[in-house]
Structure formats: structure tokens, C-alpha cells
Amino acid sequence: MSPFHGIHTIDTGFHRPQFDAAYLVVENGRGAFIDSGTSHSVPALLAAVADAGLNPADIDWLILTHVHLDHAGGAGALLQHLPNARVVLHRRGAPHMIDPAKLIAGATAVYGEEEVTRSYGRIVPIPAERVDIADEGHVVDLAGRALLCLDTPGHAAHHISIWDEKSRTVFSGDTFGISYRELDSENGLFIFPTTTPVQFDPPTLKDSIRRLIALQPDGICLTHYGRIGDVERHATTLIEQIDAMVERALACADAPDRHAALVAALDDLYIPRAAAHSGQSSEQVRELLHMDIELNAQGLGVWLDRQQRRAARPSS
Incomplete structure (x- = not known):
């Protein structure tokens, strides 16, 4: 190039x-x-x-x-x-x-x-x-x-x-x-x-x-x-998706296996859209994005923990 x-x-x-x-x-x-x-x-x-x-x-x-x-x-x-x-x-x-x-x-x-x-x-x-x-x-x-x-x-x-x-x-x-x-x-x-x-x-x-x-x-x-x-x-698009990821993360906050719930939520958010956009199968797209979904779920989990700690602090 x-x-x-x-x-x-x-x-x-x-x-x-x-x-x-x-x-x-x-x-x-x-x-x-x-x-x-x-x-x-x-x-x-x-x-x-x-x-x-x-x-x-x-x-x-x-x-x-x-x-x-x-x-x-x-x-x-x-x-x-x-x-x-x-x-x-x-x-x-x-x-x-x-x-x-x-x-x-x-x-x-x-x-x-x-x-x-x-x-x-x-x-x-x-x-x-x-x-x-x-x-x-x-x-x-x-x-x-x-x-x-x-x-x-x-x-x-x-x-x-x-x-x-x-x-x-x-x-x-x-x-x-x-x-x-x-x-x-x-x-x-x-x-x-x-x-x-x-x-x-x-x-x-x-x-x-x-x-x-x-x-x-x-x-x-x-x-x-x-x-x-x-x-x-x-x-x-990015700003809309940040909001969508936060919404899904908050919905998973109290799940028994929160990380698995976050992964599933992000999978549902991205795989169908990316497959429809690219013309590839869901399996092909999931193979491409699986590590990003895993890491993004971890990051959202850390963010949820931080939100919960802030909420638990006594007000002054």
C-alpha cells in the first residue's frame, strides 16, 4: 500500500x-x-x-x-x-x-x-x-x-x-x-x-x-x-454501541454467572449484526470476534464492579 x-x-x-x-x-x-x-x-x-x-x-x-x-x-x-x-x-x-x-x-x-x-x-x-x-x-x-x-x-x-x-x-x-x-x-x-x-x-x-x-x-x-x-x-455508531453495551452489562449485573451472561449478551449484540453486514456465517464471525467478545465482557465486568463499589460508599 x-x-x-x-x-x-x-x-x-x-x-x-x-x-x-x-x-x-x-x-x-x-x-x-x-x-x-x-x-x-x-x-x-x-x-x-x-x-x-x-x-x-x-x-x-x-x-x-x-x-x-x-x-x-x-x-x-x-x-x-x-x-x-x-x-x-x-x-x-x-x-x-x-x-x-x-x-x-x-x-x-x-x-x-x-x-x-x-x-x-x-x-x-x-x-x-x-x-x-x-x-x-x-x-x-x-x-x-x-x-x-x-x-x-x-x-x-x-x-x-x-x-x-x-x-x-x-x-x-x-x-x-x-x-x-x-x-x-x-x-x-x-x-x-x-x-x-x-x-x-x-x-x-x-x-x-x-x-x-x-x-x-x-x-x-x-x-x-x-x-x-x-x-x-x-x-x-460507536456511541450508540457503547450505550447498548452498558445497557446489556447492567442487565447482567446480578446474573449467577455474570461473566457468562456478559459474553452471551455481547455475542447477541454483535454476531448477528456482523454476519448480516459482512455476508459471512455466524460461525465465521464468531471465530473472528470471540476474543474481542471475551475481553470486552471482562472489561464490562470490571466496570460493573467499580459501579457497585461507588454505589456502596456512604454518602457524605
Whole structure:
């Protein structure tokens, strides 16, 4: 695929083709990565540098949208090959990349130790002296091209999105949901929110989506997967689906096996719609989406627990 305004989409190879993207933005012979994929992704990212006509020393920046391992697990390993690059990320995420012990423990709690090792490889710490904190409005200067960092929580409290005015493109990480190319059809693309553990917050996520749309972008680069257009329509769909997921989660709150009820509710919400949209069978779609449904159910469960704790606090 030809780069768009110097934006190269890189398939990191995580799980399956066209599942997980990192991006390389090139301007005047200098480069910035946005997200890194896993430690297993490093060869693909370095190949993308060469394909863009650059050397590793030409990469000035590695910007992390957030520190979930499919986005940032390979950052430390990649940085070992980029002698001049600095890492830009949210201040809440920075400590976990400098010392990733808690990050690894959290992922192990969700996926299990064997799966973390298989999927993500070795998580290499990032030297603190190579970290820049991206507070709201922080601008990354890529050879005169401004990449504006925006605080966009809701999927994660440590999430930033990046606005590239030159291409009128937002790099949204997971804030603007998930859209797999396998579900594309003559009906367009199928998009849905991601509520993975542990910091899903519905009102905040909807606010972040609205904030991105207020920029009037021509396109949004998703980690899962690729650059999409028609963004206002998809924003409306995402907000409607967040509300639908919350409604179903609340209905499952007192179920004897709450997690199983959440999985069934999300299955009922997404599988028929995705099958009708894509023209694929329910079985094919369920095979594609089963991990997302499982993780989204876990995230909704964590959110329900948080709501119940708040409700149980004595009023002042």
C-alpha cells in the first residue's frame, strides 16, 4: 500500500494478518513511529524503515497511544535499534514502560503467563532518560510537521490520540474502536467499541470520540485495523454501541454467572449484526470476534464492579 501523506501502515504480525497496526510517519527524511506492536514486531517495523528509504538513526520519535501490550509491548526492544529516538507517552503510562513489572503482571492476570510469553515476548524496559511526557496539547515536532497529542481517556486512563493536521488524520489507538478488514463488504466497514480491562469508562470514552470528531478529520488510523474514512457516521455508531453495551452489562449485573451472561449478551449484540453486514456465517464471525467478545465482557465486568463499589460508599 502506498503511503498517504508519508503515513506507512505496518502490519505488526500480532495474532493474524491485518489485526494489529503500527504506523510510521515520514517527513523530510525523518520518521516517527506511532505504537510498536509487540517485541515480536520489531523485524517488521525495522523493515518498514528500510522500505521508506530511511535508516534506524533517522527515527526521531516513538509515540505510544497507551501501554497495552499489543500497542506498546515491543517499545523497549524497538528502541534498542533506534539510537536517536525518544519515546512519547501519557504520564500515567510512563512508569509502566520504565519498569514494566506491573504491566506484565496485569497482562498475566488477564491472559495467563504462557499466553503472555507466546504473544508478546520479552518486555524490555525503556530508559527513563529517553522518555518525554505527553500532557494535553504536547506537540511532537517531526522535522517541522506537528503531531499534536490529545488526552483521550475512556478505553484507558493513560490513552493519548495524535492529530496530524498535515494529513488531517487522527491516530486513535483504541479510542475510536475496532474495525477488522475481514468484515468489510459492499455495505462498508463494521466498527465496534473496545471495552477491554481494566479502565473502561463509558461517558469519558464517548466524550473522547466526540472530541476527535470535532477536529473534522478526513481519516482515522486505527490500531485494529488501518485508516478509515466516513468518520462522523462511524462515531455515531460507536456511541450508540457503547450505550447498548452498558445497557446489556447492567442487565447482567446480578446474573449467577455474570461473566457468562456478559459474553452471551455481547455475542447477541454483535454476531448477528456482523454476519448480516459482512455476508459471512455466524460461525465465521464468531471465530473472528470471540476474543474481542471475551475481553470486552471482562472489561464490562470490571466496570460493573467499580459501579457497585461507588454505589456502596456512604454518602457524605
